[in-house]
Amino acid sequence: xxxxxxxxxxxxxxxxxxxxxxxxxxxxxxxxxxxxxxxxxxxxxxxxxxxxxxxxxxxxxxxxxxxxxxxxxxxxxxxxxxxxxxxxxxxxxxxxxxxxxxxxxxxxxxxxxxxxxxxxxxxxxxxxxxxxxxxxxxxxxxxxxxxxxxxxxxxxxxxxxxxxxxxxxxxxxxxxxxxxxxxxxxxxxxxxxxxxxxxxxxxxxxxxxxxxxxxxxxxxxxxxxxxxxxxxxxxxxxxxxxxxxxxxxxxxxxxxxxxxxxxxxxxxxxxxxxxxxxxxxxxxxxxxxxxxxxxxxxxxxxxxxxxxxxxxxxxxxxxxxxxxxxxxxxxxxxxxxxxxxxxxxxxxxxxxxxxx
Amino acid sequence: xxxxxxxxxxxxxxxxxxxxxxxxxxxxxxxxxxxxxxxxxxxxxxxxxxxxxxxxxxxxxxxxxxxxxxxxxxxxxxxxxxxxxxxxxxxxxxxxxxxxxxxxxxxxxxxxxxxxxxxxxxxxxxxxxxxxxxxxxxxxxxxxxxxxxxxxxxxxxxxxxxxxxxxxxxxxxxxxxxxxxxxxxxxxxxxxxxxxxxxxxxxxxxxxxxxxxxxxxxxxxxxxxxxxxxxxxxxxxxxxxxxxxxxxxxxxxxxxxxxxxxxxxxxxxxxxxxxxxxxxxxxxxxxxxxxxxxxxxxxxxxxxxxxxxxxxxxxxxxxxxxxxxxxxxxxxxxxxxxxxxxxxxxxxxxxxxxxx
DNA sequence: ATGAAAGCGCTAACAG
DNA sequence: CTGTTAGCGCTTTCAT
Numbered sequence: 166x167x168x169x170x171x172x173x174x175x176x177x178x179x180x181x182x183x184x185x186x187x188x189x190x191x192x193x194x195x196x197x198x199x200x201x202x203x204x205x206x207x208x209x210x211x212x213x214x215x216x217x218x219x220x221x222x223x224x225x226x227x228x229x230x231x232x233x234x235x236x237x238x239x240x241x242x243x244x245x246x247x248x249x250x251x252x253x254x255x256x257x258x259x260x261x262x263x264x265x266x267x268x269x270x271x272x273x274x275x276x277x278x279x280x281x282x283x284x285x286x287x288x289x290x291x292x293x294x295x296x297x298x299x300x301x302x303x304x305x306x307x308x309x310x311x312x313x314x315x316x317x318x319x320x321x322x323x324x325x326x327x328x329x330x331x332x333x334x335x336x337x338x339x340x341x342x343x344x345x346x347x348x349x350x351x352x353x354x355x356x357x358x359x360x361x362x363x364x365x366x367x368x369x370x371x372x373x374x375x376x377x378x379x380x381x382x383x384x385x386x387x388x389x390x391x392x393x394x395x396x397x398x399x400x401x402x403x404x405x406x407x408x409x410x411x412x413x414x415x416x417x418x419x420x421x422x423x424x425x426x427x428x429x430x431x432x433x434x435x436x437x438x439x440x441x442x443x444x445x446x447x448x449x450x451x452x453x454x455x456x457x458x459x460x461x462x463x464x465x466x467x468x469x470x471x472x473x474x475x476x477x478x479x480x481x482x483x484x485x486x487x488x489x490x491x492x493x494x495x496x497x498x499x500x501x502x503x504x505x506x507x508x509x510x511x512x513x514x515x516x517x518x519x520x521x
Numbered sequence: 522x523x524x525x526x527x528x529x530x531x532x533x534x535x536x537x538x539x540x541x542x543x544x545x546x547x548x549x550x551x552x553x554x555x556x557x558x559x560x561x562x563x564x565x566x567x568x569x570x571x572x573x574x575x576x577x578x579x580x581x582x583x584x585x586x587x588x589x590x591x592x593x594x595x596x597x598x599x600x601x602x603x604x605x606x607x608x609x610x611x612x613x614x615x616x617x618x619x620x621x622x623x624x625x626x627x628x629x630x631x632x633x634x635x636x637x638x639x640x641x642x643x644x645x646x647x648x649x650x651x652x653x654x655x656x657x658x659x660x661x662x663x664x665x666x667x668x669x670x671x672x673x674x675x676x677x678x679x680x681x682x683x684x685x686x687x688x689x690x691x692x693x694x695x696x697x698x699x700x701x702x703x704x705x706x707x708x709x710x711x712x713x714x715x716x717x718x719x720x721x722x723x724x725x726x727x728x729x730x731x732x733x734x735x736x737x738x739x740x741x742x743x744x745x746x747x748x749x750x751x752x753x754x755x756x757x758x759x760x761x762x763x764x765x766x767x768x769x770x771x772x773x774x775x776x777x778x779x780x781x782x783x784x785x786x787x788x789x790x791x792x793x794x795x796x797x798x799x800x801x802x803x804x805x806x807x808x809x810x811x812x813x814x815x816x817x818x819x820x821x822x823x824x825x826x827x828x829x830x831x832x833x834x835x836x837x838x839x840x841x842x843x844x845x846x847x848x849x850x851x852x853x854x855x856x857x858x859x860x861x862x863x864x865x866x867x868x869x870x871x872x873x874x875x876x877x
Numbered sequence: 878a879t880g881a882a883a884g885c886g887c888t889a890a891c892a893g
Numbered sequence: 894c895t896g897t898t899a900g901c902g903c904t905t906t907c908a909t
Contacts, residue, residue, distance in 0.1 A: 188904090251623070288620070
């Protein structure tokens, strides 16, 4: 079995011959260029229809040097946060005139490099990358004319970059919990084999928020997870509770960890939110599948996708200026898991805003 | 701002000049062809490195007629089932020599047509499509030389197609529930604005399973949801319970509906699994975030992805035979939500198998 | 307003 | 084993 020979596809020149005009005229019609008489246009369009002509995009690309595609390089497509981000990018990309090539990097430095490579051999016009292995130094060493926009927290100053204000969001979580009467708030969690990720600023916001309130170090607790799974999170909190940890709230690095926290608390016989409040991060849809439903920090993923696309489009169009760092809005969505005890009300949005 | 002029990129011919050899030799080196002396190879590779040459894939495509890409057209990237499928396809595609272009069709017939179109203008070599709006008739009317493989239930005999045996899986669910002592099992649910989807065979399996057991129609119940959301599912079951529906098990069309069922049962004061068992479908990861954790029909998504890629690759390589319909394995993963009352054991896999 | 022809960068058939 | 050359299908000056 071998690839079939080139299909006898209808080409531009065939349409031209059929319509009795030049290639240029057909091209003009295809591109809706002006300077084509209505009669001519009608004639050419009839030929196009009769012959079933479809322009060959590869040839067009070779001629124009643009592919109309961009790569979206994400660590794991099936993680709800990335899946939701992918949806928004896929939804908005056509508005900027692009198709989206998915590159899954699977937490591998090689795959992240490969994704960048595909942007360098003309497969795509630019790349949206959420790095977890590449360091800011490695990224900074990339050729500066490579159209690249970074998502996530790990970015050198020279590169374009979109994120939410993690520190502010973390502080808002603390404020919310304290307003709800919580006093001993744990952070769940940092991870042993730390990737370059968003934990640091969130933890920083946790401490800053507690600093403002004069909470002593003794009333703080940072729990470490073995990896980024629900199970690791559950294990970390379960162990701490078994060791006698006294808390009335858990602020989590991401929704998955919050789900683990719910499980650990359930097993330990603590009620949520009566005994312990839980807040997640990312506001992924499945986090609302839990019981009680999770409060969570909600990045405006739609805004994130559009901001990233805008920056990338500008780079592709030739913008060569300094790295731009855009903050998109976020909110804290309060649901049952962090209601004040006795308050069974519906979800309330606490806007904590910020725009960069 | 306008697109930058063509970058002064290093071309094959530049490498040839630099190395003092012909283009053909450079090409041979790039493609690891034999018939190149080691000395020659070394010299050319040095030039490639020094000049930083990267082959222009667009040009290669125009010359070879192959793009090395295929489209994965899925309704909604952020639905866990599709996100997980996308991950497996993205993971396996490189083994077949392809990159994956994501096409999100958003439950729109136009977008499904557009995805097929991109396969016809040379953007990709073939397409993996999960249709929900296109009818088997429309798909059957497509040119037969279009490399296309369908996912999901909606497929004309002429097209290649991969799925699990939904009827058998549904029967296995019934068998499991009956084995666990359940007698009044509801099906949740069909949907008002039915897409061409997998509900029909699952419902068929539900009835066949109950037929085998001699369960009278009076002890069956098919609940209708307003749409494919958790909320609609919860509403449908809540309403039925309020109307006095007596059941001890719910078999759900998909995990989302099962999550809605858990909520409805909780609100109605029924315990899961003690009073009512719940089984979902698709075994998506977030379904395990619920409490109790969901039992679910688990299609072998990895096998699904690979089978689909294999069929598509064969089509791209020129296979022109009749439509092939491949069944991939599935299992029923039993977790807490459908344990016999009093049995708190861990998850158990019931293999129900089948391979096509 | 329309036509002719020169590329875009690579591949592959054919010579040598 | 290596070099030459004619395309792949479209875009795009530059004449007309």
